[in-house]
Amino acid sequence: MKVLAKTSVRGALLLTGLVLMFWSLTARSILTIEITQSLDVGMPIAIVPFGWEGTSKPPQDVSAVIEADLARSGHFRIQPKKDYLSAPHVQKDVIFKDWRRLLKTEALVIGKMRQIGPDKYRVEFRLYDVFKETQLAGYEFDVPASGLRMVAHQFSDIIFEKLTGEPGVFNTRIAYITKEGIPRRGVMFRLQVADSDGYNPITILSSAEPLMSPSWSPDGKRLAYVSFEKKRTMLFVQNVTDSTRTLIAEFKGNNSAPAWSPDGTRLALTLSKDGNAEIYVMRLADRSLTRITDNPAIDTEPAWSPDGQHIIFTSARSGGPQIFRVSAQGGTPQRLTFEGDYNARASYSADGRMLTLITRSAGIFHTAVMDLKTSALQVLTDTSLDESPSFAPNGRIILYATIVQGRGVLASVSSDGRVRQLLKLQEGDVREPAWSPFNR
Amino acid sequence: MKNKTLLALLVVLGLGLAGCASQNEKPAAVTEGAGQGAETSGAGEQPGATGTALDGDKTSSADLLGKRRVYFAFDSSAVDDESRGIIEAHATYLAAHPQTKVVLEGHTDERGTREYNLALGERRGQAVERMMRTLGVTGDRVKVTSYGEEKPVATGHDESSWRLNRRVEILY
Numbered sequence: 001m002k003v004l005a006k007t008s009v010r011g012a013l014l015l016t017g018l019v020l021m022f023w024s025l026t027a028r029s030i031l032t033i034e035i036t037q038s039l040d041v042g043m044p045i046a047i048v049p050f051g052w053e054g055t056s057k058p059p060q061d062v063s064a065v066i067e068a069d070l071a072r073s074g075h076f077r078i079q080p081k082k083d084y085l086s087a088p089h090v091q092k093d094v095i096f097k098d099w100r101r102l103l104k105t106e107a108l109v110i111g112k113m114r115q116i117g118p119d120k121y122r123v124e125f126r127l128y129d130v131f132k133e134t135q136l137a138g139y140e141f142d143v144p145a146s147g148l149r150m151v152a153h154q155f156s157d158i159i160f161e162k163l164t165g166e167p168g169v170f171n172t173r174i175a176y177i178t179k180e181g182i183p184r185r186g187v188m189f190r191l192q193v194a195d196s197d198g199y200n201p202i203t204i205l206s207s208a209e210p211l212m213s214p215s216w217s218p219d220g221k222r223l224a225y226v227s228f229e230k231k232r233t234m235l236f237v238q239n240v241t242d243s244t245r246t247l248i249a250e251f252k253g254n255n256s257a258p259a260w261s262p263d264g265t266r267l268a269l270t271l272s273k274d275g276n277a278e279i280y281v282m283r284l285a286d287r288s289l290t291r292i293t294d295n296p297a298i299d300t301e302p303a304w305s306p307d308g309q310h311i312i313f314t315s316a317r318s319g320g321p322q323i324f325r326v327s328a329q330g331g332t333p334q335r336l337t338f339e340g341d342y343n344a345r346a347s348y349s350a351d352g353r354m355l356t357l358i359t360r361s362a363g364i365f366h367t368a369v370m371d372l373k374t375s376a377l378q379v380l381t382d383t384s385l386d387e388s389p390s391f392a393p394n395g396r397i398i399l400y401a402t403i404v405q406g407r408g409v410l411a412s413v414s415s416d417g418r419v420r421q422l423l424k425l426q427e428g429d430v431r432e433p434a435w436s437p438f439n440r
Numbered sequence: 441m442k443n444k445t446l447l448a449l450l451v452v453l454g455l456g457l458a459g460c461a462s463q464n465e466k467p468a469a470v471t472e473g474a475g476q477g478a479e480t481s482g483a484g485e486q487p488g489a490t491g492t493a494l495d496g497d498k499t500s501s502a503d504l505l506g507k508r509r510v511y512f513a514f515d516s517s518a519v520d521d522e523s524r525g526i527i528e529a530h531a532t533y534l535a536a537h538p539q540t541k542v543v544l545e546g547h548t549d550e551r552g553t554r555e556y557n558l559a560l561g562e563r564r565g566q567a568v569e570r571m572m573r574t575l576g577v578t579g580d581r582v583k584v585t586s587y588g589e590e591k592p593v594a595t596g597h598d599e600s601s602w603r604l605n606r607r608v609e610i611l612y
Binding site: 365432 | 515551552553554555556558560563584585586587588590596597
C-alpha cells in the first residue's frame, strides 16, 4: 500500500538558518510544556518506537514527538511500552490480535526512518485500526534533519483527524512576546515564533522597549504587532520568514490592537489620533482608513468574525469594559456581554459560534467562552490575571497568558475545560500568545 | 564545588539583575524627560537615585514639584484631590516656564487586558493634560503617551504593587 504521499517541507530549510542565527539568544528561551490537568479517558493508542537504519544515532526520535503530541491533546491514552509484545516497523510484522486482546488498544502507529543522504532522511508512518485490521493512513516523507519534527507533527495531525474527525493543530505555530532581564542592559523584549509544542523558537524581533499584540495574517506568513521602540506605539507588519517589515501606522496617540480580516486585505486597529481610542479598518493596498466606532469612551481590541462581516470589540461606553459587535462597514454597535462588570478582548472560534474572552469574576480575571446563541458565559480557568485568549485554528483549545508563581506563562485549556497545560520559559516572562492559522 | 560556584554565580547574577531592573525602570523614565531638554529643573533629584516621588511629607510647592507621579483607582482616569495638588504645582511651574516641554506618561496595573490598558493609560494621561491646560499650560508642549501595563514600577502581583503602577508620570 503506497498511498505514501510525498510531502515537501518547504520553509523548513529556510527556517534552519534563522534558528541557528538566533540560537545563542534563545537557548534559554525555549518554552516547555507541563500538563497540569488531563483526563485518563481518551482512545487507547499504541505507538511503537520507530525503526532506524543509519550509521549513527537518529537525529530525532520522531515517534516520541508523535507520542507527546497525542498525549498532550487529551484525546488519547498512550499504551505503556513495557506492555508491547512486539515492536513492528512494517505491516507484515503486525500481529493485530495481540494488540487487540492483550492491550485493548484501538489504534496502532508504526514507522521507520532511514538515512538516504548526507542530510536527508526517509520517514515512513502508518496508522492502523486494530479492530478492523486496516491501515487508516500511510505516508512517507523525505526531509533534512531540521524537518523531522515538522513531519512528525504533520503525521500527528493526520492521526488526530482520522481518529477524531477533526483537524489537528500540531503542525501549527505560536507567536508570543517574551520579557527577560539582561544583566547591565535592563530588559529585553522579544517577539518569537515557535512550533505549537514550543520547539524551534525563532526571535523575529528584539527590543529594549515593549512589544505588543502579535497578530497572524490568515496565510500564516506575516505578523502584525505593536512596538514601542521609539518610545511610542508604532504598528508594523513583518514577514515571518525573511524578517522584512513595513511600518503600517504611526499616527499621533496610540497605534494598537491590529487584527487581520479573514481575507487578509484589511487590518482592524485602534487609533487615538483624534484624541480618543476608536476602531478603524485599514485597507492594506492603499492604507485607506475607515472609522468604525465613534464614542467618547474607550473602544479597542477589535476582532473579525470568521465570515468577515462583523467586528467585535471592547468598549467602556456602558461603564466598565464590555464586548460589542458592529458591522465591518460601521454602524450601530450591539452589546454582546451582560454578565459581570469586566469583559474584554474577545475573539471568535473558527466556526463563528463561540467567543473566548477575559471576564472578571469575584475580582479574578479568568479566561471564559461565550456561546453566541445563548449568551451563556463559562469560565474555563482556575488561574487569575488571565490575558490575551485565542482559539486554536480547530477551535478545540484556547491559548492564553497568565501569571503562575509570579511568572508570566502561557496556558492552554481545552474548550470543554478538561485538559490544561502550562508553557513556561526557563527564565523571564512569556505573554501575548497568538496561534497561527493552519499550515497550508 | 562546581555546584557552589554555580550557585554563587547565580546569586550574583540574580542580584545584578534585580539591581539592574529597579535601576533601569527609573532612569529610563528620567532619560525620556531629559530628551525633552529639561532634566535639571527636576526639583533636586539625584540622577540615578531611587525613590523619586517618595521623599518628605511637607506640602510646600517645592515638595509637590518633587512628586512626579499621580495615582489612580482601578479602571479609572479620575484625578483625586492629592493628585490635583501635585498637578496644580507642576502646572503653575510650567505656566511660568513656557519653553519647558512636558510628557505625561500614562500607566496601568497588570489586571485586565493589555490593549484595553494601553487605552486606559492614555486616558489617564489625557486627564492630567486637561487639568494642566485649564491651569494655563498652553500650546503643543504637552505630550501624552501611554505604556499601558507594559512598564510597571513595582513588579509584585498584588495591590501593594498595583496601586503604584496605576499612574501618570509627569516628565520634564
